[in-house]
Amino acid sequence: MEGLIKKRHLLILFFLPIFLFPLHALAKCQYVVVKRVVDGDTFLTKSGQRVRLLGVDTPESVINSRPVQWFGKQAYWWLSERLTGKRVCLERDPNRAVNLDKYGRLLRYVWLGKSFLNREIIAEGIGRFYHREPLQYDGEFRRLQFKAIKQGKGIWDINAHRSWLKQKIERLKLLSSCGSNGYLCPWDAKDYIGKKIRVMLYVNKTHDAGSKFLLNSEVDYRAWDNLTVVVYKGRHSSVELDRKFWGHLIEVRGTVRLYKDRAEIVVKNPDEIRVIK
Incomplete structure (x- = not known):
């Protein structure tokens, strides 16, 4: 009986670390250092690789021929303040055969310590859930987006959007003089x-x-x-x-x-x- 108890204790001690660590720690992590953030869903590593956060899309803020979209700058500021100069873990989606988008950007889930940035962007309304094929976190991302919409967070805040547009028009009216x-x-x-x-x-x-x-x-x-x-x-x-x-x-x-x-x-x-x- 004592031998059986000891055996169980050994099994618990063996598997306990697995449950104490976040799931992404079990995945094959590629660690990189962020040189600078390009916009709300893209950053550049110190090695020169561009990384696009997988499963999310934030409003545009840098395309030359287009105006900055509502919440585009806020998304850029949000990501910049969290990632610039930081060492992050890049997680590959096991369901995807293609790792790069048409612009040559690496498509990855991004972890900063225990913070799952792709998830936080959707949960806080910094950006929307975006996909063209099945993803590992489809169900969770979709649920988080509906919750953010109901709570009027970030890009889903209608009153804040109206206020931003009103202020822009008032400033342009002054410019006309x-x-x-x-x-x-x-x-x-x-x-x-x-x-x-x-x-x-x-x-x-x-x-x-x-x-x-x-x-x-x-x-x-x-x-x-x-x-x-x-x-x-x-x-x-x-x-x-x-x-x-x-x-x-x-x-x-x-x-x-x-x-x-x-x-x-x-x-x-x-x-x-x-x-x-």
């Missing part, structure tokens, strides 16, 4: 090369350029009438500057110069830029 209120319009800046101006612009797009952060007046920075404000980041992070300026109406003072046939103003200190609304 440029040229007659002491401010130059951003699309006229190209006519003042080499001159110091005071301009009002609505920040449609931003871009992290290493030590600099770019604020663009047009949805597509390549547009002939786009004005780029080049800001030296200094002690500020990209996410901090993005939160402060994107989607806002700002006042910028500086000398206009030409860069690749487009107008730009260089600002050495972000504090020199005034947020109007």
Whole structure:
């Protein structure tokens, strides 16, 4: 009898660690370090591999020809603050034969410690459940999405969406008065090369350029009438500057110069830029 009890104890001690660890620890983990986050569902590793979170889709925030979608920046900020510089576990879906999407991005579930990021994105309404073929977590992701919809979280918050749209319209209405209120319009800046101006612009797009952060007046920075404000980041992070300026109406003072046939103003200190609304 004592031998049987000892045997049971040994079996419990053998299998106990399996139940104490999260399930993803049992999977074949590929550990990588996140260099930077591209948008709400994509990041770049230090080795240069782009990774797309599998089973989720967040609103667009970086495509040149398209405006930033509702909640696109919030999704980007959410993921950036959690993953930048962190070591994460990439888990492959056993049901998928293809590991890369058409853009060459690695399709993976992402774990940060015990936090399952794909699950959290859907549960918090940061993005929606997205799939074209069966996935390992289909049932769970679908249930979490319905729950987020019922609770009006994130992208499913109708009132927050209306408020965001209203504020955007109010800022664009103010922009329509440029040229007659002491401010130059951003699309006229190209006519003042080499001159110091005071301009009002609505920040449609931003871009992290290493030590600099770019604020663009047009949805597509390549547009002939786009004005780029080049800001030296200094002690500020990209996410901090993005939160402060994107989607806002700002006042910028500086000398206009030409860069690749487009107008730009260089600002050495972000504090020199005034947020109007």
